[in-house]
Amino acid sequence: MEISSLKELFEHELRDLYSAEQQILKALPKMVKAARSRQLREAMSAHLAVTEKQAARLDRIFERRGIKLARAKKCKGMEGLLEEGEELMQEEISDDVVDAALIASAQRVEHYEIAAYGTARSFAEWLEDDESVKLLQQSLDEESDADRKLSELAESSVNRNAAEEEEEERTPVSRKRR
Amino acid sequence: MEISSLKELFEHELRDLYSAEQQILKALPKMVKAARSRQLREAMSAHLAVTEKQAARLDRIFERRGIKLARAKKCKGMEGLLEEGEELMQEEISDDVVDAALIASAQRVEHYEIAAYGTARSFAEWLEDDESVKLLQQSLDEESDADRKLSELAESSVNRNAAEEEEEERTPVSRKRR
Numbered sequence: 001m002e003i004s005s006l007k008e009l010f011e012h013e014l015r016d017l018y019s020a021e022q023q024i025l026k027a028l029p030k031m032v033k034a035a036r037s038r039q040l041r042e043a044m045s046a047h048l049a050v051t052e053k054q055a056a057r058l059d060r061i062f063e064r065r066g067i068k069l070a071r072a073k074k075c076k077g078m079e080g081l082l083e084e085g086e087e088l089m090q091e092e093i094s095d096d097v098v099d100a101a102l103i104a105s106a107q108r109v110e111h112y113e114i115a116a117y118g119t120a121r122s123f124a125e126w127l128e129d130d131e132s133v134k135l136l137q138q139s140l141d142e143e144s145d146a147d148r149k150l151s152e153l154a155e156s157s158v159n160r161n162a163a164e165e166e167e168e169e170r171t172p173v174s175r176k177r178r
Numbered sequence: 179m180e181i182s183s184l185k186e187l188f189e190h191e192l193r194d195l196y197s198a199e200q201q202i203l204k205a206l207p208k209m210v211k212a213a214r215s216r217q218l219r220e221a222m223s224a225h226l227a228v229t230e231k232q233a234a235r236l237d238r239i240f241e242r243r244g245i246k247l248a249r250a251k252k253c254k255g256m257e258g259l260l261e262e263g264e265e266l267m268q269e270e271i272s273d274d275v276v277d278a279a280l281i282a283s284a285q286r287v288e289h290y291e292i293a294a295y296g297t298a299r300s301f302a303e304w305l306e307d308d309e310s311v312k313l314l315q316q317s318l319d320e321e322s323d324a325d326r327k328l329s330e331l332a333e334s335s336v337n338r339n340a341a342e343e344e345e346e347e348r349t350p351v352s353r354k355r356r
Contacts, residue, residue, distance in 0.1 A: 002270040002271075003266075003279070004272040006274075006278065081254075087254060091190075094183070097181060103297075104191065114289055115288070115325075122337060159304045
C-alpha cells in the first residue's frame with residue numbers, strides 16, 4: 001500500500017478504526033457475560049450500542065469520501081489488546097477481582113480509541129473535512145466518556161469489593177502470626 | 179497463573195507494564211531513526227530517557243513488594259501496538275507524512291500506558307501502598323505529558339507540513355479540471 005499524502009494516511013486511520021470497532025463488536029458481548037456486577041454488565045452493554053453507532057459513523061465517512069473497505073487490514077493493535085484481555089480471563093481469576101480485571105482491559109481498549117479518534121479528527125481538520133471532524137469528534141467524546149465511567153465504576157464499587165475481600169483474607173494470616 | 183486477590187491482580191498489572199516498557203525501549207530507537215523532523219526526533223529521544231526511568235520505578239516497586247519477574251509474560255497489547263506501528267512504517271510512505279504516521283503510532287502507545295498506569299495506581303491506592311502510588315503517579319503524569327507534547331507537535335508543524343504538501347498536490351488537479 002502506498003501512503004503518499006495526508007489524505008491517504010487519513011484513510012488508513014479510518015480503515016484501522018473500522019477494523020478496531022468490528023473487533024470490539026465481537027469481543028464486548030463476551031466481556032458482558034464475564035462481568036459479575038450488574039452495573040458493569042449494564043455499562044458494557046450500553047457501550048456495545050455506542051460502538052455500533054461509531055461503526056455506522058465511519059461508514060458514513062467512507063461513503064462521503066468514496067473510500068472502499070476492500071483494502072481494510074485487520075487492526076493489529078486492537079487484536080493485541082483483545083488477546084491480552086482474553087488471556088487474562090483465562091487465568092484462574094477469582095470472582096472478587098474479575099470485574100476489576102475486565103475494567104483494566106476495557107480501559108486499554110477505550111484509550112486505543114481515544115488515541116485513534118483523536119488522530120483521525122486532527123487529520124480531518126487539516127484536510128478541512130468539517131463533516132468528518134464532527135462525526136469523529138462525537139465518537140471521541142463518547143470514548144472519553146466511557147473511559148471516565150469505567151474509572152468511576154472501578155473507584156465506587158469494583159476495587160472496593162476486591163480490596164475488602166483482600167482485607168478479609170489478610171485477617172486470618174495475621175491471626176496465624178500471633 | 180492464579181489471580182485470587184487484588185494484590186495478585188496488581189502484581190499482574192505491574193508485570194504487564196514492565197514488559198510493555200521493555201518493548202518500548204527496543205522500539206523507540208527505531209522510531210527516532212525513522213522521524214524526519216528534528217523536533218520529533220528530540221521528543222522521542224527524550225521519551226526514551228523517560229521510559230528508562232519508568233522501568234526503574236517498576237523495579238523499585240518489585241523490590242519493595244518482593245515480586246519476582248521470572249513469571250513475567252510478554253505484554254500482548256503492547257506487542258500488537260508496536261507491530262501495527264512497524265507495519266505502517268513498512269508501507270510505501272512518503273517523507274511528508276512519515277512524522278504524522280509516527281506520532282499516530284506513538285500516541286497509541288502513550289495511551290496504552292496512560293490506561294495501564296492509571297489502573298495500577300488505582301489498585302495501589304486500594305491496597306494502601308502509598309510509595310507505589312507515588313511512583314506510578316509520576317509515570318502516569320509523564321505519559322500524559324508525552325501524549326500532550328506529541329499532539330502539540332502534530333498540530334504545530336507535522337500535520338501542517340503534510341497538509342501543505344496536500345495543497346500543492348491538489349493544485350495541478352484542479353487546474354486539469356478547468
